[in-house]
Every structure is written in structure tokens, then in C-alpha cells.
Amino acid sequence: MIANKRKQKETITICRPAEQFYGTSGLNSPFVSTLEGIYPAIIRGSLLTSSDSKMFDFNQVCVVLVNTSHPGNIGATARAMKNMGLSKLTLVAPADFPSGVAVGRAVSAVDILDNARVVSSLQEAVEGCGLVIGASARSRNIPWPMVSPEQCGQKAVTEAAVNKVALVFGREDAGLNNEELQLCHFHVQIPADPNYSSLNLSAAVMVVCYEVRKAALALDEKPAIAEDEIWDQEKANGEQVEHFYVHLERVMTAIKFHDPENPRQLMPRMRRLFSRIRIDVMEMNILRGILSNIEFRLDNEKKLKAELEEGEKAKEPKS
Numbered sequence: 001m002i003a004n005k006r007k008q009k010e011t012i013t014i015c016r017p018a019e020q021f022y023g024t025s026g027l028n029s030p031f032v033s034t035l036e037g038i039y040p041a042i043i044r045g046s047l048l049t050s051s052d053s054k055m056f057d058f059n060q061v062c063v064v065l066v067n068t069s070h071p072g073n074i075g076a077t078a079r080a081m082k083n084m085g086l087s088k089l090t091l092v093a094p095a096d097f098p099s100g101v102a103v104g105r106a107v108s109a110v111d112i113l114d115n116a117r118v119v120s121s122l123q124e125a126v127e128g129c130g131l132v133i134g135a136s137a138r139s140r141n142i143p144w145p146m147v148s149p150e151q152c153g154q155k156a157v158t159e160a161a162v163n164k165v166a167l168v169f170g171r172e173d174a175g176l177n178n179e180e181l182q183l184c185h186f187h188v189q190i191p192a193d194p195n196y197s198s199l200n201l202s203a204a205v206m207v208v209c210y211e212v213r214k215a216a217l218a219l220d221e222k223p224a225i226a227e228d229e230i231w232d233q234e235k236a237n238g239e240q241v242e243h244f245y246v247h248l249e250r251v252m253t254a255i256k257f258h259d260p261e262n263p264r265q266l267m268p269r270m271r272r273l274f275s276r277i278r279i280d281v282m283e284m285n286i287l288r289g290i291l292s293n294i295e296f297r298l299d300n301e302k303k304l305k306a307e308l309e310e311g312e313k314a315k316e317p318k319s
Contacts, residue, residue: 056216060160062088063205064125064168066176071096073172075105075113076202082109084209085216089116090125090166122168122180127239130163131155131278134176134184135204137197142268145186145276152188153211157219163235167208172201182268183238185275233280240284245271251291254298 063081068074074097078089089112091097097118106113119125126132133152136144147155156165168184170176181187190207192199199207236244249267252258258266279287 066092071099071102073201075102078106078109078112080206084213129166130235131159134168136187149211153215157215233282236284
């Protein structure tokens, strides 16, 4: 008798969402009884929270939306994120936010909207991130390291053990431009049907966030070893890398290797090179040191040349 009561209590607790549709008395209906065996298995995954994966901090992963034009897509994205256990949302120059439309589409994920970070540029959004992955629906002039959604999830989860990760999604009509894609270490492409490959923004976010969640929950079964666990230096973050690119371009211009008026594809290719390598802080300091030494020697040569010219002028007979 006690066992029967316990079983009945467990059934009512598990099927609680059905009360909204059938009422308490309806829990004994054939439909709910049929679900009694499978419904717990269906909802078990959806009830997992960020704390269920003891080895992964979902707060390390941030979803970044760039220039979103419709506030409803921001709300739907927040809902998709919360479904998958993510909560960090950054908005780059949204067209309409805050918005009641976004709140309506977010449903129970309004807390994500309330805590969303709004910035003016993608560079600002990712400056503290060690890994940046951007969604791209088409090939670009310069090939970039590509990952599948599944590989994206695995890389994000592995990297999040030691660094912050940004998952970047572009405009509804045009995606990310070339300059924004060059801020990413990898591009992720969802293998949709080529006959109709256009995805709603929140649907694309859901696909990628699902892969992140799947990879995170898999850690409990087979722990992943992050490269940083055996590496002697942490990876350079987005802000440090951007300062390096500015320094690199300045030096290449000074030695006449780079012409800003006719840049061609030099800087995008340099960005691709170092994004693929993903240099660490020590390597970054070495490279910056080399560039600084080149600048120092260039300055000395200019000073020496100026001194020699002054010396020659001093030797000239005065009229």
C-alpha cells in the first residue's frame, strides 16, 4: 500500500506539466497513463540545469548578436539560450532594444534580457574572450578555419574550462561582414538543406547552443582534457590580439612592406594566420617585443641619418 502511494506521488510529480491541460483529475486518463513510462525520460533532459553538469560552467559561454533588426529575434534567442542552460547575452548595436516585443517572445527568459550587455562594436563584445566562433552561412574570399556545429560545441566546452567563449551571430539579412568574421578564430556553418538553407536567427542559436549543451553534459561521462591544462601559458584574449594587429600593421607600414592605401588581403591573411595558431600570452609578448625592437632601430636610424645630415651641413662653407 505504501509502495503504491509512493508510485502515485512520483507519477503526479513527474507529470505536473500535464495538469495545465488535463487538471488533477485528468492525470488518470489513458493519455497520461501511456506517457507514464516515457514522459519522465523525455523531460529528464529538459530539467537538467547548469548545475547538473558539475564539470562545466555555462556562464563562461556568451551568445553575441550583431545589429539585430527585429526585437522579436532577440527575445526568441533568449528563450533558446535558456532552454540550453546559457544565460550570458551580449547585443551589438541592436536596432530596437529594450523592447516589449522582445519580452513577449522571451516568455520565461526575461531575466536573460534584463541582464543582457549592450555594446557598440563586436570588438568590444569579444575583447575578453579567449575563443570566438562566428556563424557564417557562406564561403568568403579568404577561406577560414571551419567547424561543424558539433565541433563548435566541443571546442566551446573545452575552451570554457580556462577562457571565456563567444558565439557570434550576425544580422538577419546579411550575417556577419568580413571585418567581423576576421575577429573570429573559427567559423561555424550549419549544414542546412541547400534548397532552403536560410535559418531564423533564434533557430541558428538553438542549434549551436544545443551542441554546446550536449558537449557539456558529455563531460560527466568522459572528461575532456583542455589544451590549457598541459600548456604553460594562457591564451591571449581578444583585446590583446587586437592591440597586436594594430602594432603589426604599424610596423609593416613603417618598413614599407604594407601599403594602407593599397592593402589588398595582407591584414586579413595575417589575422587568419594568427587565429589558426591561437598564440598564448608569452608568444604574444615575444612578437610585440620583436615589433618594438624594429621600431626602436628604425627610430635610431632616422636619428642617425638626421645627425649625419646636420654634420654635412655644418661642414659646408658659409657664404
